[in-house]
Amino acid sequence: MNTSIKKIKAQFTILVVFLFLFVVGMSFIVRDNPYFTGTYITGLAQYFKYRISYARSINETWLASVSHALKPGSIYTFSSSEAEAIPVLVYHGLLDKHDGSKINILVDEFKEQMFALKRAGYETIGMDDLYQFMRGEKKLFDKSFMITFDDGRKDSYYEADPILNALGYKAIMFVISDYSLRGESSYYLSREELRRMEESGRWEIESHTKNGHSEYDISPYGEKGHFFSNKLYIPNEDRLETEEEFTARVEDDLRGVKDDLENEVGVRIIGFAFPFGDFGKDSFNFRDAQEIVRKATDALYPLSFYQTDFRSKFTFNYFEETNSKKENFFIRRIDAGNPEWSADRLMALLESAHPKSLPYHDAFSRDNGWITAWSNFKIKDNGLIIKTGNEETGAAAILDGSFLWRDYVLRARVSSPRENGIYVWARFKDEHNWAGCNFGKNFVHVERAIQGEKRVIKGIRDNIEYPVGDFEVAMKAYGRNVECILNGEVIVRSSFLEEELSNGGIGFKTWDERENNSEVIIKEVHVEEIKSENND
Incomplete structure (x- = not known):
């Protein structure tokens, strides 16, 4: 008991000393600071209030919070890793x-x-x-x-x-x-x-x-x-x-x-x-x-x-x-x-x-940062559902934090309930700059946009049967090369992607000529970095 009382007295004495030094210091500020006004006093009081409040928010004791408030300098440390x-x-x-x-x-x-x-x-x-x-x-x-x-x-x-x-x-x-x-x-x-x-x-x-x-x-x-x-x-x-x-x-x-x-x-x-x-x-x-x-x-x-x-x-x-x-x-x-x-x-x-690293896997048990490019999407029943609304012919979503990805292969297990086309984006920078694989009902294209100018780099139209039910689409982007892959088979490839599209994120788009008639469900996504390819 005596030890506890002595400890409390010691803490109280420390607090009194702190307050005394604070008051003395303030008297010099008041005397020497020509800008010292009522607003200044209020701001200073609020400063100490917020210092104590923050220290309490990280579960410090009341006395430690006061001590923290009276110490100059930062009350946190920087991360050791570098920002991307x-x-x-x-x-x-x-x-x-x-x-x-x-x-x-x-x-x-x-x-x-x-x-x-x-x-x-x-x-x-x-x-x-x-x-x-x-x-x-x-x-x-x-x-x-x-x-x-x-x-x-x-x-x-x-x-x-x-x-x-x-x-x-x-x-x-x-x-x-x-x-x-x-x-x-x-x-x-x-x-x-x-x-x-x-x-x-x-x-x-x-x-x-x-x-x-x-x-x-x-x-x-x-x-x-x-x-x-x-x-x-x-x-x-x-x-x-x-x-x-x-x-x-x-x-x-x-x-x-x-x-x-x-x-x-x-x-x-x-x-x-x-x-x-x-x-x-x-x-x-x-x-x-x-x-x-x-x-x-x-x-x-x-x-x-x-x-x-x-x-x-x-x-x-x-x-x-x-x-x-x-x-x-x-x-x-x-x-x-x-x-x-x-x-x-x-x-x-x-x-x-926050910037994401590779490899990346998403089974859509929660939202990991998907952003609507246009129209609507929702994450429900372990799927990313991209669907057009009224008076819309297309809908799209992109993955936030994937912007810096460079050489990778994106594989997605998908279904297309209305048998619409599906567009797989890689190297997506914004709506005006991207590379993509366009899987249509009777064609597959490698396409790109640079500063809003869209162009088909290479396409195949023969013997393309659009799948029903669940199927896999994939896109491989490495160096200037792009491959569009359907159910494990490379359908079209090109080696002429411009250097302006050397990095960018992933996304999906669905479309149809008729309004409110387009839907695709992304059930699982795997993205792996490509390190062994010759990217020259």
Whole structure:
């Protein structure tokens, strides 16, 4: 009993000493720090609150948590393995209560996401880290990731900063310069706040737009559209912009926000985040918008960021050998700031999207990261069911995390209840770049797409009988060679696959000329690396 009492007294004494030193230290901060304000005090109090809260979340005792909070530096260690790809998260506002918006989450929800990431070993990187990684100039630890915020809002900064500080994390803020630098605002961060953020070392300031973050008239009938996607309507002349006027407006905005932030905040700008994630793809009245916007952005920014749905896109951002020749990179972001995203859901996504290794086997007892390319799929009864919906002729799914696979053979046990064709993808990069074996009712083709240009490399049309019931399809891709295999027999092979398709993931597609009449069930998948073939 006496020993227990002595132990408690010793712990209490240690705590009192810590608190005394803390108070003394704070008195010097108050005296010497010209920026010390009520907001600073609040932020510092929150910092210690979150340090203690995180330490408690990893099951430390209360006293150990307090001791941990008072120690400077990181409270986790980096992974020892190297990253093959980087996830980037995007947030907008952090609120005390839900407002019904799809872009704002609660502060506690953000905190739980950050705590979960920290517990799992994730650590943040900055803009230069990402750029150098994408070019192959810098190696990063596995589970490196980036946190970004859009719009330059006060609530996101003041609520997120103490959490980031407590965890040793950093973030990027994409700013609307006309909103932050032109007059006082209770909603958007000011010039002084942006400077203070940059000086903290926890934040980097980058471009979002100068004044292109609203919806604008794109027709004489009151229709609205995004700034970077559409020709705007000029009411006093009752016409749309010309292509030249559209291009000049886009270039002026991209250049203007960069100049504003570099000249008035004193920061170096290398990144641009498209408002609404729209880089011209959602145009209503100008189909060339995307090409013009991408060209104008690449002329000014090494990194451009977007977010969109999960169709035909791998979740992470990958380094490829060809990247070393590139100057600009198009960075995909995960919309983790949606209130529907819990910490568990985010962590499940990161796990399923993480780069996968070979050999790979899937019997579809659970979802290992399949993504819809278009239409719908579901995993049910130990099968991947890919099926068209109303007014659709095709459906497809790809495996997230398979992007870096190079030389391999994919074998799949499948059934085609409606006897539709089945398309097997290998070396799939995105919907515009892939190699595939097209198994039709009376033909088998080796096909490919590069920058959206599709071509049949080689095909066979004689004596092809499309199987019924369960059967096996396979595709072998090694070097520039492709083989299409049906029930163990090589039906067609080619040695003329372009070098641009030297790596890529796997996927399946089904189609039919009639709407809502296509279905394929993938029952089992095996993928093995090819090491013994001559790939020259």
